[in-house]
Amino acid sequence: MSKANDVISPDSAAPEHDDHHDHHDHIPKGITRWLFTTNHKDIGTLYLWFAFIMFLVGGAMAMVIRAELFQPGLQIVEPDFFNQMTTVHGLIMVFGAVMPAFTGLANWLVPMMIGAPDMALPRMNNWSFWILPFAFLILLSSLFMEGGGPNFGWTFYAPLSTTYSGDSTALFVFSVHIMGISSIMGAINVIVTIFNMRAPGMTWMKMPLFVWTWLITAFLLIAVMPVLAGAVTMVLTDKFFGTSFFDAAGGGDPVMFQHIFWFFGHPEVYIMILPAFGIISHIVPTFSRKPLFGYASMVYATASIALLSFIVWAHHMFTTGMPLFAEMFFMFATMLISVPTGVKVFNWVATMWRGALTFEVPMLFALAFIVLFTIGGLSGLMLAITPVDFQYHDTYFVVAHFHYVLVTGAIFSIMAAVYYWLPKWTGKMFDITLAKWHFWCSLISVNVLFFPMHFVGLAGMPRRIPDYSLQFADFNQWISLGGFAFGLSQLIFLALLIKACRKQGEPVSDQVWEGAHGLEWEIPSPAPYHTFETPPVVK
Amino acid sequence: MATAQNNNSKLVIKLLAVVIGMFGFGFALVPLYDVFCDITGINGKTSNQAASYQSIEVDESREVTVEFITRTNTGMPWEFRAQTHRVKVHPGELNTVEFYVRNPLTKEVVAQAIPSVSPGQAALFLNKTECFCFNQQPLAGGDEASLPMQFYVDPQLPEDINYFTVQYTLYDVTARTNDLPQKENPFLTQQESSGK
CATH class of the missing domain: 1.20.5 (Single alpha-helices involved in coiled-coils or other helix-helix interfaces)
Structure with missing residues (x-):
């Protein structure tokens, strides 16, 4: 605690702004504000807008995919372009939409939740955002190269990415390197901020759950993003410099690629869901008007999920020909994850039990998250069963599973978070009518979009193929219609966000929501440009 | 501060x-x-160096079926097939099988065969005293050859394995013949021969 006191003395907080102490809400103007900003709120906003734009870009690619799959046969695009769409859609949604959105939320919220004036490393924060647009510019521009962009799936399995890929693979590798550097810098910043800048009295077990889940996520990021960087580097040297990491002719092994990739890949999927658990753990208590049930068990459950995520990677590879004992090990380790995850779901339900529930828009998204994420979790449990995975592997059942956990899981939680904290950021209540339209349209269309994928998957429709057998035609039309509707529904969100950023709407109180508790609800609405220059004391 | x-x-x-x-x-x-x-031995790779065959006791009571299949990698135009597709052996007994290759091109091609055993555990008990896969195999355009492989199955082979498959995939390594990868290759280093 004395350490925290040292760290945030008022003079050390923002030395550049010493001369503005009387009216410290001086905000720089123009484009340079955004280019040179070191303010955690500005950078949070940049990250969130960037993520939203990438969400729309990746979504447009999903529309191409769904338009092609609306009918059997080749309708609109060439198979090679279709493959580029599935690949870049995946890369953009994972690295461009979900991860930057969570980083944006961390930038906005972590300092406000722990009573810090800013992130610990503000200048690095600026860099970690501003290299990101270039990464995606490189990735997207590769689509216009001769020979096309990456078409080997976002998992870039060797030898698809080493032997059979185009020259644009180099651009893909560099863009992934830049994304990785950005994520690692962001994660280091979050860890240092949380370790060193908590307000006096903010002990570990008093930290809000969003902060806890992000801290654990940040450790996962610094543990696995370097492994991804290693994997893409090996692909680069195999393809262009004659090494044989994954080439059997030179003594390598293509299956090893999958081991290295999924050693990164499985913790990565928890990177995309742990902050969501934190968000839901804020929203459910607020609108239940009860404290969160089982705070400590939530923290331990999050940490257990993070640790378990390192020993389950080969469940993505059951069909590669593993020995029985390895399949058994990875099957049971995977199933074990449902225990801490179940703890979380039951804790949320117990929080709502006998609470004074109201159903404001953030709560609607949170409830949809709990139900739909659980559906995705259960289909994940089905996929974990080795013998049946041989049937489900690489079918639309897998597509249904990971879209339930990522779209109705991660993305719904991000939307819930935006609706929950947006009034604090802008000082105005968002357009509730539009928000409810957005919610109900999204909820219905997302289920029309993804639920039938379970059925076509079980019936044997393979993923990543631009054509399909006739018996899947009806379901695919439903899926495509749901997809178009879900895509259009996000334009409602866009309209709402533009209105909110123009500061239209009813002014809100400091607390905004009746049941909201935490340091971020004690500062004025809208949150001033600089907050907690004098650290609050947490009791 | x-x-x-x-x-x-x-x-x-x-x-x-x-x-x-x-x-x-x-x-x-x-x-x-x-x-x-x-x-x-779980990925089915066999040793790339010759095992010695000395005073191995042949287990006449047991019979193991070994199956041979061949593949050529994409872009490798050679004809490549096993002369013997299936052989029943007693563990400890020395056997020889032949593989036929033909280079239909007009230029010389250097090939490297990569073995893979399924189920993988059997790889540890397949001891080769001689194999074309130990070396790169150059073949002039239009030539054909018969490549021998001599092996014995270790009598320690687990009881539950009585049938296994050896697959050879032929790769065109003409482009990389200058940097012979095998000797330094940690992947193909010799395992301790379990049947001494």
Whole structure:
């Protein structure tokens, strides 16, 4: 605690702004504000807008995919372009939409939740955002190269990415390197901020759950993003410099690629869901008007999920020909994850039990998250069963599973978070009518979009193929219609966000929501440009 | 202020060390994977060096079926087939099988055969005293050859394995003949021959 006191003395907080102490809400103007900003709120906003734009870009690619799959046969695009769409859609949604959105939320919220004036490393924060647009510019521009962009799936399995890929693979590798550097810098910043800048009295077990889940996520990021960087580097040297990491002719092994990739890949999927658990753990208590049930068990459950995520990677590879004992090990380790995850779901339900529930828009998204994420979790449990995975592997059942956990899981939680904290950021209540339209349209269309994928998957429709057998035609039309509707529904969100950023709407109180508790609800609405220059004391 | 920055930079240095360490770990996974597979034999790779055959007791009471299949990698135009598709052997008994290759091109091609045994555990008990896969095989345009492979099955072969498949995939390595990869290749290093 004395350490925290040292760290945030008022003079050390923002030395550049010493001369503005009387009216410290001086905000720089123009484009340079955004280019040179070191303010955690500005950078949070940049990250969130960037993520939203990438969400729309990746979504447009999903529309191409769904338009092609609306009918059997080749309708609109060439198979090679279709493959580029599935690949870049995946890369953009994972690295461009979900991860930057969570980083944006961390930038906005972590300092406000722990009573810090800013992130610990503000200048690095600026860099970690501003290299990101270039990464995606490189990735997207590769689509216009001769020979096309990456078409080997976002998992870039060797030898698809080493032997059979185009020259644009180099651009893909560099863009992934830049994304990785950005994520690692962001994660280091979050860890240092949380370790060193908590307000006096903010002990570990008093930290809000969003902060806890992000801290654990940040450790996962610094543990696995370097492994991804290693994997893409090996692909680069195999393809262009004659090494044989994954080439059997030179003594390598293509299956090893999958081991290295999924050693990164499985913790990565928890990177995309742990902050969501934190968000839901804020929203459910607020609108239940009860404290969160089982705070400590939530923290331990999050940490257990993070640790378990390192020993389950080969469940993505059951069909590669593993020995029985390895399949058994990875099957049971995977199933074990449902225990801490179940703890979380039951804790949320117990929080709502006998609470004074109201159903404001953030709560609607949170409830949809709990139900739909659980559906995705259960289909994940089905996929974990080795013998049946041989049937489900690489079918639309897998597509249904990971879209339930990522779209109705991660993305719904991000939307819930935006609706929950947006009034604090802008000082105005968002357009509730539009928000409810957005919610109900999204909820219905997302289920029309993804639920039938379970059925076509079980019936044997393979993923990543631009054509399909006739018996899947009806379901695919439903899926495509749901997809178009879900895509259009996000334009409602866009309209709402533009209105909110123009500061239209009813002014809100400091607390905004009746049941909201935490340091971020004690500062004025809208949150001033600089907050907690004098650290609050947490009791 | 100084303390705050000290605390921050200390932590940043530690975290950067983790990042660099994990980047190294990503590459360390390559030899780790090879060593792990060598010990357990789970990826079906056999040794690339000749085993010695001395005073092995033949287990006449047991019969194991060994099946041979061949493949050529994409872009490898050779004809390649096993002359014997299936052979029943007693563990410990020395056997020879022949593989036929023909280079239909007009230029010389250097080939490398990569073995893979399924189920993988059997790889540890397949001892080759002679194999065309130990070396790269050059063949002039239009030539054909019969390549021998001499092996015995270790009598220690687990009881539950009485049938296994050896697959050879032929790769065109003409382009990389200058950097003979095999000898330094940790992947194909000799395992301790278990049947001495």
